[in-house]
Structure formats: C-alpha cells, structure tokens
Amino acid sequence: MPPRRIISGKGPTPWRLPALLALLIAVACRGEGRGVARAVSLPTPASTHAVAAPSPPTDTRPVVLFVGTSLTAGLGLDPDEAYPALIQRKVDDAGLHYRIVNAGVSGETSAGALRRMDWLLRQRVAVLVVETGANDGLRGQKPEATRANIQAILDRAREQRPPPRVVLAAMEAPPNYGEDYRRRFRALYPALARVNRAVLIPFLLDGVAGEASLNQADGIHPTAAGQGRVAENVWRVLRPLLEDGG
Numbered sequence: 001m002p003p004r005r006i007i008s009g010k011g012p013t014p015w016r017l018p019a020l021l022a023l024l025i026a027v028a029c030r031g032e033g034r035g036v037a038r039a040v041s042l043p044t045p046a047s048t049h050a051v052a053a054p055s056p057p058t059d060t061r062p063v064v065l066f067v068g069t070s071l072t073a074g075l076g077l078d079p080d081e082a083y084p085a086l087i088q089r090k091v092d093d094a095g096l097h098y099r100i101v102n103a104g105v106s107g108e109t110s111a112g113a114l115r116r117m118d119w120l121l122r123q124r125v126a127v128l129v130v131e132t133g134a135n136d137g138l139r140g141q142k143p144e145a146t147r148a149n150i151q152a153i154l155d156r157a158r159e160q161r162p163p164p165r166v167v168l169a170a171m172e173a174p175p176n177y178g179e180d181y182r183r184r185f186r187a188l189y190p191a192l193a194r195v196n197r198a199v200l201i202p203f204l205l206d207g208v209a210g211e212a213s214l215n216q217a218d219g220i221h222p223t224a225a226g227q228g229r230v231a232e233n234v235w236r237v238l239r240p241l242l243e244d245g246g
Contacts, residue, residue, distance in 0.1 A: 061099040063123055064091075064242070067113050067153070068131030068169070071204065072104030074227065076216050081224040086231035087238065096242050098126065109135045110149035117156045127241060128157050128164040129234070131204055137173030137185050147188040154196050165241055166198040169234070201237050204230060 066072050066084045074082025084102040091098050103120055105112070113132045130153060136146040150168070157164055170189035173182045193200040205222070207229050208214045214226035222230055 059099055061097045062126035063101050064098050064127040064129065064238070065101045065120060065125045065164070066103060066129045066131070067116070067120065068104040068129075069108050069134060070104065070106035070221065071134075071230070072102060072131050073106055074102075074104070075106050075221050076218075077221075077224060077227065081227055083222075083227045083231040083234060086228060087234060090231065090235050090239070091242065094239065094243075098242055104131075107135060108132065109139070109141070110146050110153070111136075114149050114153050114156070117153055121157065121160055125157070125160065125164040127167065127238070128154075129167040129169065129238070130154070131169040131171070133185075133188075134171040134173075137171065137177075140177050140181075143173075143181070143184040143188050146185070147192060150188070150192055151196075154192070154198070166196060167201065167234075167238060167241065168193050168196075168198045169201040169204040171204060199237050199241055201233060204233060206233050 064087070066087075072082070072084060074085070079085060082102060082104070084100050084104070088100040091100065101123075103116070105116075110132045113130070130150065132150065132153075133146050136149075154166055157166065168189060170186070173185035175182060190200055192198065203209075208222050208226045211226070212219065214223055214229060215221065216223050216226075
C-alpha cells in the first residue's frame with residue numbers, strides 16, 4: 001500500500017463571527033432531520049433519524065463510511081441532498097465501485113461518535129471519513145479531550161483487518177472561549193492527520209459557512225446548493241484516495 005498523504009489545501013475561507021456561533025449551536029441541536037441519504041445502509045441504534053433500508057447483501061462494493069454530525073446527516077433536507085449522497089453520485093459517475101454509508105447523527109460529540117464505533121464497524125470499511133468535534137467546541141470541552149476521542153476512533157478503526165484509509169474533516173471552535181482555545185482546537189486536526197497518516201479536509205464548510213445563499217433559513221445548515229459545495233470540498237480530497245484503491 002503506498003504511503004498515505006496529508007492534503008492540506010488552502011486555508012478556510014474567513015467567515016463572520018455570528019455565522020460561526022450559529023453554526024456550532026445548530027450542529028449541537030438534535031433536530032428532526034429527515035435522515036440520511038439514499039446511499040445510507042447503516043442505521044445507528046442510538047439515532048432516532050429515519051434511515052433508508054439496508055442495501056441488499058449482494059452489494060459487495062467496498063464501503064466508504066461517513067461518521068459525522070447534522071452536517072453529514074443532512075439536517076433539514078431530503079436524504080438525497082446530503083453531501084454523502086452527492087458523493088455517491090460522483091463515485092458512480094467516475095466509474096468507481098464504492099458504496100457510501102452515511103452515519104451522521106445530529107448533535108453528536110466526539111465521545112458519542114466513539115461510543116458508536118464498535119457497532120458501525122460491524123461491516124468492513126475501506127475508507128472512514130470522520131467529521132466530529134464541532135459540538136465539543138460549542139461546549140467548551142478541552143481540545144485535548146476531543147483529540148483523545150478522535151484518536152480512539154481511529155485506533156478502533158485500525159483494529160479492522162485490513163484497516164480503512166482515513167479522511168479527517170477539520171472544524172472550527174467558537175470565539176467566545178478565547179483565541180488560545182480556538183488555536184488549540186484548530187491545531188488538533190492537522191496534528192491527528194499527521195500522527196495517523198490520514199488525509200485532511202482543511203475545513204468541511206469552506207466556502208459555505210457565513211454565505212446566506214448557501215444556508216437554510218436558520219442561517220446554519222447548508223441548503224441543497226450548500227451541500228453541493230461541501231461535497232466538492234470532500235470530493236477534492238476523497239477522489240484521489242478512491243482512485244488509488246481506497
């Protein structure tokens with residue numbers, strides 16, 4: 001297997017303070033989202049979201065598992081508008097044979113994601129995409145604790161044989177805990193990517209956060225168009241990995 005790469009790309013688009021606060025508050029909310037994308041085949045026992053029926057057992061394509069918050073679950077949108085479903089279309093259009101599984105849960109912290117990993121990894125996963133931590137930042141959890149939880153998620157994934165490739169989506173902390181907190185929080189993602197030889201998405205919502213036209217009426221969750229921009233951010237990093245064989 002070739003060495004894994006850390007893809008840093010350009011830094012996140014600057015975004016306005018109110019938008020950041022609103023984003024983190026909403027990500028923490030356990031809204032009544034309409035569930036996950038058509039590509040989803042793995043409901044979670046702790047989630048009350050509606051989930052599409054499992055894929056037939058004859059679908060033997062390698063799995064790309066998205067573990068995340070309401071941003072990944074597609075809160076407020078039709079299931080096929082969430083960015084993991086858009087990634088499935090891109091995968092299909094590119095002639096790549098992978099099955100996308102959306103395991104996003106609104107309001108989840110990194111500790112919650114860790115608690116689900118044993119269940120989520122009951123099926124073999126080729127690529128694991130982790131989007132978590134924003135709710136930790138909202139609650140003012142120590143960045144060191146968030147980093148430890150994400151590290152434990154990646155450690156658990158490595159127990160699979162063969163272990164999945166890992167993509168880590170970076171998030172931002174609110175400014176109300178001070179610049180030192182924000183700096184420490186921001187730094188945990190590239191540090192984890194380096195240690196774990198993971199591929200880094202510098203900021204999941206780059207080009208979306210703070211853009212009114214790309215967010216729903218709450219000013220927080222991406223619209224269908226905003227999810228499309230998020231999908232582009234993810235696809236830019238994920239496609240080379242899938243073309244390389246996962």
